[in-house]
Amino acid sequence: MKAAIVRDAGHTPVFGDFPEPPLSAGQNRVTVTAAAMSHLAKSRALGTHYSSSARFPFIAGIDGVGRLDDGKRVYFVLPQPPYGSMAERVVASSAHCIALPDDIDDLTAAAIANPGMSSWAALTERAKLKAGETVLINGATGTSGRLAVQIAEHLGAKKVIATGRNADALRAVSALGADVTISLVAGDLEERLEEQFAAGVDVVIDYLWGQSAESLLIAGAKAGADAVPIRFVQIGASSGPNIVLPSAALRSSAIELMGSGIGSIPLDRLLKAAAGVLEATVPRAFQVAFTPVPLSEVEHAWRNDDSMRRTVFTMGVHPS
Template sequence: MKSALVTSYAQLPAFNDVQDPVPSENETLIRVTAAGIHPIVKALANGTHYGSTGKFPFVPGVDGVGTAPDGRRVFFGIARPPFGSMAQYTLAGDFMIDLPESVDDAFAAAAANPAMSSWAALSMRAKFQPGESVLILGATGAAGQLAVQIAKHLGARRVVACGRNAAALEELTALGADATISLMLSPEDLIEAFRNEIATNGVDVVLDYLWGAPAEAMLSAIAHKGLSHHAPRIRFIQIGSSAGPAISLPASHLRSSGVELLGSGFGSASMDELRIAIKQFFEACSRKPFQTKFVSRPLEEVTGAWTEPNEPRVVLRP
């Protein structure tokens, strides 16, 4: 069959011929119709993700949409290595979800992974409750844009979108953001903007797609001075690290505040929780539209498509 193939962390995936996968007793052979090139897919293919194994060759792709032998349209995730989703066929285990008729294959492949990141973070990790407020670091990316919509859908009282792209921030108000904060501010002004938001409106949950300097600024804003205060509880959910893999975190930031620092991703959330998050997102899609930008490319263009920006999300069509 035709597929994308990774033969080295130093090389981009290439269009190639590989052996057809043969399902075991607990696997289903899926004819793939769409697979998204998500940031995690690129990171696994270049060796920078904690899930990278160093075993070559392999077909990239962590999830996708396809047709089961009985004709069902399904979303699937995490095929058995070396068979990823960027091929004509792949193998699916228990991580399969029937797609509602109203959800398009390419949209599902583009949106499910970024939508899962905030749905699981809010519902499973933060134990979010309707009426709480959410601040999103990195709201202008595909995942952040969906996070704004999902937070509102789940009943957020207030959603604050934070990002560098001024035009994209402006667009987020139409998607449900109640306020925006530019990450282009100086470090001092950014900390002050975060402090003002916390003091004036309250922040219950932070969804962090960035880490790096923006996370340092937010955690500095959460920290308190003095001994007589009782700091409010803020759940800081770490999801991505596009602004840097590490931060400097003084111990006093944790002791002086009510911050609860949690991760959300493969490992910190169970596969069943991630599957449920995507299933709930698709069910919500059948009742109301969610917006995300994506472009489709044929599988044979995988090498060129790999270097395209993450937004709009690129979807490969075998």
């Protein structure tokens, strides 16, 4: 069968032939129609993600959409290694497959499930968001961040604050429901953050880490006891893997610092979050930008991936 094959750590996946996956008890064979590129899939191919395996070669991709042998449409995650989702067929545990709602098409489902799941799970499982609370999305201009703004509003946030570097992208985020936007490159950044935290921020969803996360944590600490306790949920690290945080920032404030992802949330709960996103996408008109690309063009698309639009690989089967 055809697949996107990672031959060694750090190598771009190549389009080629790979043996068919064997089917065992408790597993489903899925004929894949669509699989999106993700930060996790790219990090695993580089060998830098904490869940990466040292086994090569393997097929890239961690999730996708397809059909079971009985024709049922499903979203699936974490196929049996060394088989990833970017292949004509995969084998996945029955517990790793969820039925797709009838009103969502394959490409949209593949594009939205993973980035939508990241904020849905962070808000519901880790932050325990309550209706009427204020949410700040740090890094709201990428695909995941834009979805986080929409999902926070859907889950009951009274006020959504969005940060980012790109001015045009921040204006677009306002149109998606952000009540306040803050430029991370503005000269008055510290002032504006302190103003928002003083008014009360209940939850921070952080996709960036690095310097901006330091600024947020320090601004939250400066707001001190007069502000509400802050649940700071760390999801991504596109601005850097480490921060320097003064110990006083934690001692002088009611900040709860936690992560969200594979390992911090049981897989069944992550899948429940994905199901929530998929069920709400059409009724709530969630917007996600994506570009369909034939799997045969994986090398070119991998090198030219754009964080503003998801790349969704199609497997030669016409998606509904």
